[in-house]
Every structure is written in structure tokens, then in C-alpha cells.
Amino acid sequence: xxxxxxxxxxxxxxxxxxxxxxxxxxxxxxxxxxxxxxxxxxxxxxxxxxxxxxxxxxxxxxxxxxxxxxxxxxxxxxxxxxxxxxxxxxxxxxxxxxxxxxxxxxxxxxxxxxxxxxxxxxxxxxxxxxxxxxxxxxxxxxxxxxxxxxxxxxxxxxxxxxxxxxxxxxxxxxxxxxxxxxxxxxxxxxxxxxxxxxxxxxxxxxxxxxxxxxxxxxxxxxxxxxxxxxxxxxxxxxxxxxxxxxxxxxxxxxxxxxxxxxxxxxxxxxxxxxxxxxxxxxxxxxxxxxxxxxxxxxxxxxxxxxxxxxxxxxxxxxxxxxxxxxxxxxxxxxxxxxxxxxxxxxxxxxxxxxxxxxxxxxxxxxxxxxxxxxxxxxxxxxxxxxxxxxxxxxxxxxxxxxxxxxxxxxxxxxxxxxxxxxxxxxxxxxxxxxxxxxxxxxxxxxxxxxxxxxxxxxxxxxxxxxxxxxxxxxxxxxxxxxxxxxxxxxxxx
Numbered sequence: 339x340x341x342x343x344x345x346x347x348x349x350x351x352x353x354x355x356x357x358x359x360x361x362x363x364x365x366x367x368x369x370x371x372x373x374x375x376x377x378x379x380x381x382x383x384x385x386x387x388x389x390x391x392x393x394x395x396x397x398x399x400x401x402x403x404x405x406x407x408x409x410x411x412x413x414x415x416x417x418x419x420x421x422x423x424x425x426x427x428x429x430x431x432x433x434x435x436x437x438x439x440x441x442x443x444x445x446x447x448x449x450x451x452x453x454x455x456x457x458x459x460x461x462x463x464x465x466x467x468x469x470x471x472x473x474x475x476x477x478x479x480x481x482x483x484x485x486x487x488x489x490x491x492x493x494x495x496x497x498x499x500x501x502x503x504x505x506x507x508x509x510x511x512x513x514x515x516x517x518x519x520x521x522x523x524x525x526x527x528x529x530x531x532x533x534x535x536x537x538x539x540x541x542x543x544x545x546x547x548x549x550x551x552x553x554x555x556x557x558x559x560x561x562x563x564x565x566x567x568x569x570x571x572x573x574x575x576x577x578x579x580x581x582x583x584x585x586x587x588x589x590x591x592x593x594x595x596x597x598x599x600x601x602x603x604x605x606x607x608x609x610x611x612x613x614x615x616x617x618x619x620x621x622x623x624x625x626x627x628x629x630x631x632x633x634x635x636x637x638x639x640x641x642x643x644x645x646x647x648x649x650x651x652x653x654x655x656x657x658x659x660x661x662x663x664x665x666x667x668x669x670x671x672x673x674x675x676x677x678x679x680x681x682x683x684x685x686x687x688x689x690x691x692x693x694x695x696x697x698x699x700x701x702x703x704x705x706x707x708x709x710x711x712x713x714x715x716x717x718x719x720x721x722x723x724x725x726x727x728x729x730x731x732x733x734x735x736x737x738x739x740x741x742x743x744x745x746x747x748x749x750x751x752x753x754x755x756x757x758x759x760x761x762x763x764x765x766x767x768x769x770x771x772x773x774x775x776x777x778x779x780x781x782x783x784x785x786x787x788x789x790x791x792x793x794x795x796x797x798x799x800x801x802x803x804x805x806x807x808x809x810x811x812x813x814x815x816x817x818x819x820x821x822x823x824x825x826x827x828x829x830x831x
Contacts, residue, residue, distance in 0.1 A: 341353075341354050341358060341359070341374070342354070343358075343374055343375075345365040345367065345368060345370065345372060346370070346372050347365065347368050347370045347372075348365060348367050348368045348370075350365060350366075350367045350368075352365070352366070353445070353446065353448070354374060354448070358374045358450075359374050359375070359376055360373065360374065360376075361373070361374055361450075362492075363450055437451035437453065437483075451483065473485070473486060473488055473491075473498040473499060473501060474498075474499070474518060475491040475493065475494060475496050475498060476496060476497075476498070476499065476518055476522065476523065476543050477491065477494050477496040479494075480493055480494040480496060482494070484498060486501050495545075496543075496545060497543050497544075497545060497584075497585075498543075499515060499518060499522075499523035499525075499541060499543065500512050500515075500523075500525065500541065502514055502515075505530075506527070506539065506580065506587055507578075507580050507582070507587070509529060509530060509531050510527040510528070510529055510530070510537060510539055510587075510589060511527055511528045511530055512525050512526075512527050512539070513525070513526045513527055513528055513536075514526050516538070522540060522541045522542045522543040522544075523540075523541045523543065524538060524539070524540050524541070525538070525539045525541065526538060526592060527539045527589075529577070529589075536592040537577060537589050537590065537591070537592050538574075538589075538590045538591070538592045538593065539587050539588070539589050539590070540557075540587065540588040540590065541585065541587055542554070542557055542585060542586045542587070542588075543585070544584070545584075547584075550584060553586075554581070554586055556661050556662075557579065557586050557588055557661075558579065559661075559663070559664060560588065560660050560661045560663070561576050561579045561588055563629075563636060563660050563663050564576040564590070564660055566632065566636075567625065567628060567629070567660075569628075570624055570625050570628050571621075572621050572622075572624070572625060572654075572655055572656050572657055573625060573656070573657055573660075574590045574591040574593055574656055574657075574658060575590070575591040576588065576589070576590055576591075577589040577590065577591070593647050593649070593656045593658065594649065594650050595647040595648050595649040595650060595656065596647065596648055597643065597644050597645070597646060597647050597648070597658070598610075598643035598644070598646045598647075598648055598655075598711060599642070599643040599644040600644075601648060602643065602710070602711075602714060607714035607715070608714055609711065609712055609713050609714040610711045610712070612712060612741050612744065614653070614711075615708055615711045615712045615744075616744065616770050616773070617653075618646070618655050618711070619704065619708050619766070619767075619770050620767050620770050620771065621655060622641070622646070622655075622657065622704060622707075622763075623704070623763040623764070623766050623767035623770070624763075624767070625638075625657055626638065626641075626697075626700050626701070626704065626763035627762065627763040627764050627767070629663070629697075629700075630697040630700070630762065630763060632665070634665045635665065635696075635697055636663055636664065636665050637663065637664065637665075637695050637696065637697055637699060637700055638660065638662070638663045638700050638703070639662045639663060639664065639680050639681065639686075639690065639695055639699070639700070639703075640659065640661075640662040640663075640680065640681070640682055640685075640703075641657075641685065641700055641703035641704055641707055642682055642685045642703065642706070642707055643707055643710055643711060644659075645657060645658050645659045646658070646707070662680045679691065679692075679693045681695075683719075684706065684716060684717050684718050684719055685702075685703045685706045685707070685717060685719070686699070686702070686703065686719070687699050687702040687703075687719070687720070687754065687756070688720075688754055689756060690702075696756065697762070697763075698756040698759050698760075698761070699756070700763070701751050701759050701760055701762075701763060701766065702751055702752060702759065704751065704763070704766065705747075705748045705749075705750075705751035705752050706719070706722065706752070708744070708748055709722055709726070709745075709748050709752075712741075712744065712745075712748075713729075719752070720752055720753070720754045722752055723749050723752050723753075726745050726748065726749045726752075727749075729745065730742060730745060730746075740773075743769075743773060743774050743775050744773075746775045747760075747766070747769055747770075747775050750775065751766070757791070757818075757819055757821060758791075760791075761791060761803060761804060761818045761819070762804070776790050777789070777790055778790060779802065781795040781797065781798060781800050781802065782800065783795065783798050783800040784797050784798040784800065786798070788802060791803065791818075791819050792819060793816070793817035793818065793819035793820045794817065801817050802817070803817045803818040803819050804817070804818050805817060805818075806818050806820065806830065809823040809825065809826060809828065809830060810828075810830075811823065811826050811828040812825050812826040812828070814826070816830060
């Protein structure tokens with residue numbers, strides 16, 4: 339049951355939750371912190387609590403209360419005492435209120451939220467809804483709310499995100515927090531040196547020095563990749579990378595919009611119009627083709643609806659979050675070495691799950707993304723191929739004939755074997771523009787028709803596909819689609 343405890347300094351009586359023993363609170367009257375001892379008394383009918391007056395009841399004069407107290411005095415005296423209590427500005431508001439951090443209902447007289455741990459100060463209790471945001475701990479095993487202005491979590495000591503008004507590098511003023519997670523926070527900020535330009539700032543929060551170095555490398559890599567994609571219109575521009583002691587900040591173009599996953603969820607997973615899905619797919623192909631054409635190639639590794647923003651015009655998109663992108667290595671050893679296993683379940687092919695991503699892994703993720711946008715259904719990797727087969731054969735709810743080609747194209751790129759997928763984002767974009775699935779291509783030398791994605795012409799042996807990286811064994815190039823090296827015979831990785 340709730341317990342009652344008096345402040346060691348001002349002796350103000352407070353009603354606390356039943357699990358408060360051993361925890362530290364701050365008195366709402368004098369603001370002095372104290373720890374609740376084991377001897378704290380539970381609330382009983384005879385335990386007077388100053389901040390929770392009992393209702394006034396008229397009783398016969400012959401039956402006076404055993405111990406006169408403000409809460410049990412005669413009607414006239416009770417009114418006077420109640421006025422005195424109400425006149426104290428530091429007394430908590432009587433009756434249930436909502437936590438300013440998580441909006442959970444608070445017990446009368448409580449000075450901390452039992453749901454999120456937010457420590458209530460006298461000001462926040464009296465001025466609920468004043469717009470001051472608590473600082474939420476980013477530690478995934480903590481997540482406590484802390485009073486504004488705190489730099490470290492009062493419960494676990496984790497470094498906390500910034501409050502509105504904080505100035506980073508004497509240039510970027512924090513306006514509000516947009517998102518928060520285990521790796522840090524994202525803010526909307528104002529660049530005061532660039533005509534108050536709005537920017538988005540990714541704040542890397544990390545206490546472990548060893549982990550900090552790893553995350554800093556991701557930050558630097560993301561900045562470099564975004565700079566290399568500066569000419570692609572749907573990629574946010576990077577303005578600055580700031581490293582200050584144990585914190586780092588990536589300053590990016592602020593994108594006004596909402597990611598496609600949130601839009602799907604808010605609309606009950608209603609599919610987007612097919613024409614919009616096709617247009618967005620073409621734009622994403624431009625980004626992937628630019629990345630895959632770099633030397634060495636860059637792979638995104640985390641393409642999904644969450645990382646695509648729909649702008650306010652409801653037509654244009656921007657791709658966000660290139661923090662997991664990386665290059666495949668400058669030499670054969672680096673290219674064939676296992677990479678860090680970074681992927682989102684349901685959007686990643688087997689080779690990426692095994693730590694061996696390649697450009698065609700992004701094409702698999704693109705197919706999963708297009709499938710979800712067109713159907714509203716969550717993809718399940720290559721298992722989705724079976725779902726598409728059922729949809730194409732369903733006579734009760736047939737896919738319109740003019741849209742069947744899109745599902746066929748998605749199905750091809752969900753193949754477990756990378757050699758059975760399209761070879762480049764450029765090919766996918768071409769079919770999206772033609773609204774068809776290309777099945778045959780002519781040989782540039784003899785003009786004979788060959789099945790698409792065959793490495794060599796069946797009539798004159800002219801190469802039909804792009805060159806692959808050098809063979810791991812003999813160092814010679816082959817053509818995409820070749821499963822074995824034509825020079826040494828070894829299996830191509």
C-alpha cells in the first residue's frame with residue numbers, strides 16, 4: 339500500500355508509491371533530495387498527510403476526534419487550515435494528474451511516475467503542460483524520464499539528449515527532438531549562421547569508449563557516402579560533421595515529410611497507388627545505381643519503407659539513413675571477406691544475412707520494399723515469392739492485368755540465387771519505365787535473341803552482361819551470370 343513520509347528538512351508529509359523504499363526523491367516543497375527509509379510508515383486512516391486533506395464531516399460536539407488535526411477539525415477551522423495549505427506554492431496539486439513525460443496517470447501526492455520513473459519537481463507538478471520536455475534516457479534497459487536540464491540519467495548515469503535551446507558548436511540551436519534510439523537522438527535545429535536554415539542533427543550518444551570509436555566510424559562513413567551522392571536529388575545533403583570529445587554530430591538537410599512505413603501503419607496498411615510505387619522505384623534505382631557504380635561499389639544494406647520519406651507534396655520522396663552503407667573493399671581479399679552482419683529481417687537475402695552482401699543484395703531489398711508499398715503486406719524475404727504466386731493465380735481477387743508485370747519483376751528479384759535476379763538497378767529502372775519484364779535481349783554482334791541475363795551469346799559467344807570483379811583464384815574477369823570462371827574453372831563467389 340502507499341506509504342507516508344515526512345521530508346527530513348521541512349517535515350512536509352508526502353504520500354509515496356508502495357515501492358518507494360530505498361529510492362531517492364526530491365521534496366516538492368524545499369526540493370532537497372532524500373532517500374525513503376525502510377521504516378517509512380504505510381498510509382492508515384489515522385496517518386495525517388498534509389497535502390491530501392480529508393473531507394469535512396459535521397460531527398456531534400460530544401464526540402471530538404481523539405487527536406485534533408487539520409484534516410479532522412471543526413468545519414470553520416478546517417476551512418481555515420485548508421486555505422493555508424492551498425496558499426503554499428510548493429504543495430502538489432490535489433487529485434490525479436498526468437505525467438508530463440509519458441502521460442500516465444499519477445497518484446495523488448506522487449512525486450515520481452511509477453511507469454517511466456520521471457521525477458516530478460514542484461514546478462512541473464503545478465504547471466502541467468507548460469511545454470518543457472523531459473530528457474528521456476537512451477539506455478534501452480533504462481528509458482527513464484529525467485527533469486529538463488539534466489545531462490546524465492538520474493537512474494543509470496547514461497548521457498542524455500539535449501533540450502530545446504541548446505547551442506551546438508556555437509552555430510546549431512536545438513529546436514526539438516524528432517526521434518531517439520539506442521544509438522542517439524535526432525533533432526530539428528536552426529543554423530544561426532546560415533539565415534536560420536532548418537537542419538536535422540544526428541547526435542551520437544555513447545558512454546563506452548570502445549563502442550564510441552565503432553559508432554564514430556559509421557558516422558564518418560555516412561558523411562562520406564552522402565557527400566558522394568550529392569548530385570542525386572532524392573538524397574539529403576550533408577552540411578557538417580562535428581566531433582567534440584565523446585560526442586559527434588552529423589548535420590543534414592532537414593526533410594519535411596513522413597516515412598512510408600508510418601504512412602502505411604497510420605492508414606491501416608492500405609497499399610499505395612501502383613503508379614506512385616513505380617515512380618518511387620525509379621527514383622530509388624537512381625540512388626542504388628550511383629552507389630553500385632562507385633569504385634569500390636557501395637551497398638546500402640538497409641533499404642526499406644522506414645528509410646524512404648514522402649515529402650509534403652505527397653509525390654516526391656527522399657531516401658534517408660545511410661548509416662549502414664559501406665563499400666565492398668578495394669582488393670580481392672577485402673571484397674570476399676565477411677562483413678559485419680547488418681540487415682533488417684524480411685528485407686535481406688541469404689548472402690547478406692551470412693555477411694557477404696553485394697550490389698544485388700540491395701535489389702532484393704528494393705523488391706521487398708516495392709512489394710510492401712504495392713500490397714501493404716510485410717515482406718518475408720524469399721518466402722514472399724510463394725505469396726506472389728498465390729496472388730497471381732487467385733481468381734477470386736485477381737491482380738489487374740496491367741499490373742501483373744510489376745509482381746513478376748518483384749518475384750524475379752526475390753530469388754535466393756543472386757544470378758537469377760536483375761544484374762543492376764539500371765535494368766530494374768528500364769523495366770519500370772517500360773512497364774514490362776524483359777525476357778530476351780539481342781546480341782550486339784550477330785543480332786540473335788538470347789534469354790535475358792545469359793553471360794554470353796548462344797550463337798557467337800559475344801559477352802552480353804557487364805564484367806564481374808576478378809576471380810578470387812586466378813584474378814581474371816568474367817561476365818555477370820557466370821557461375822564458374824571461364825579461365826580457371828573454379829566456382830565464382
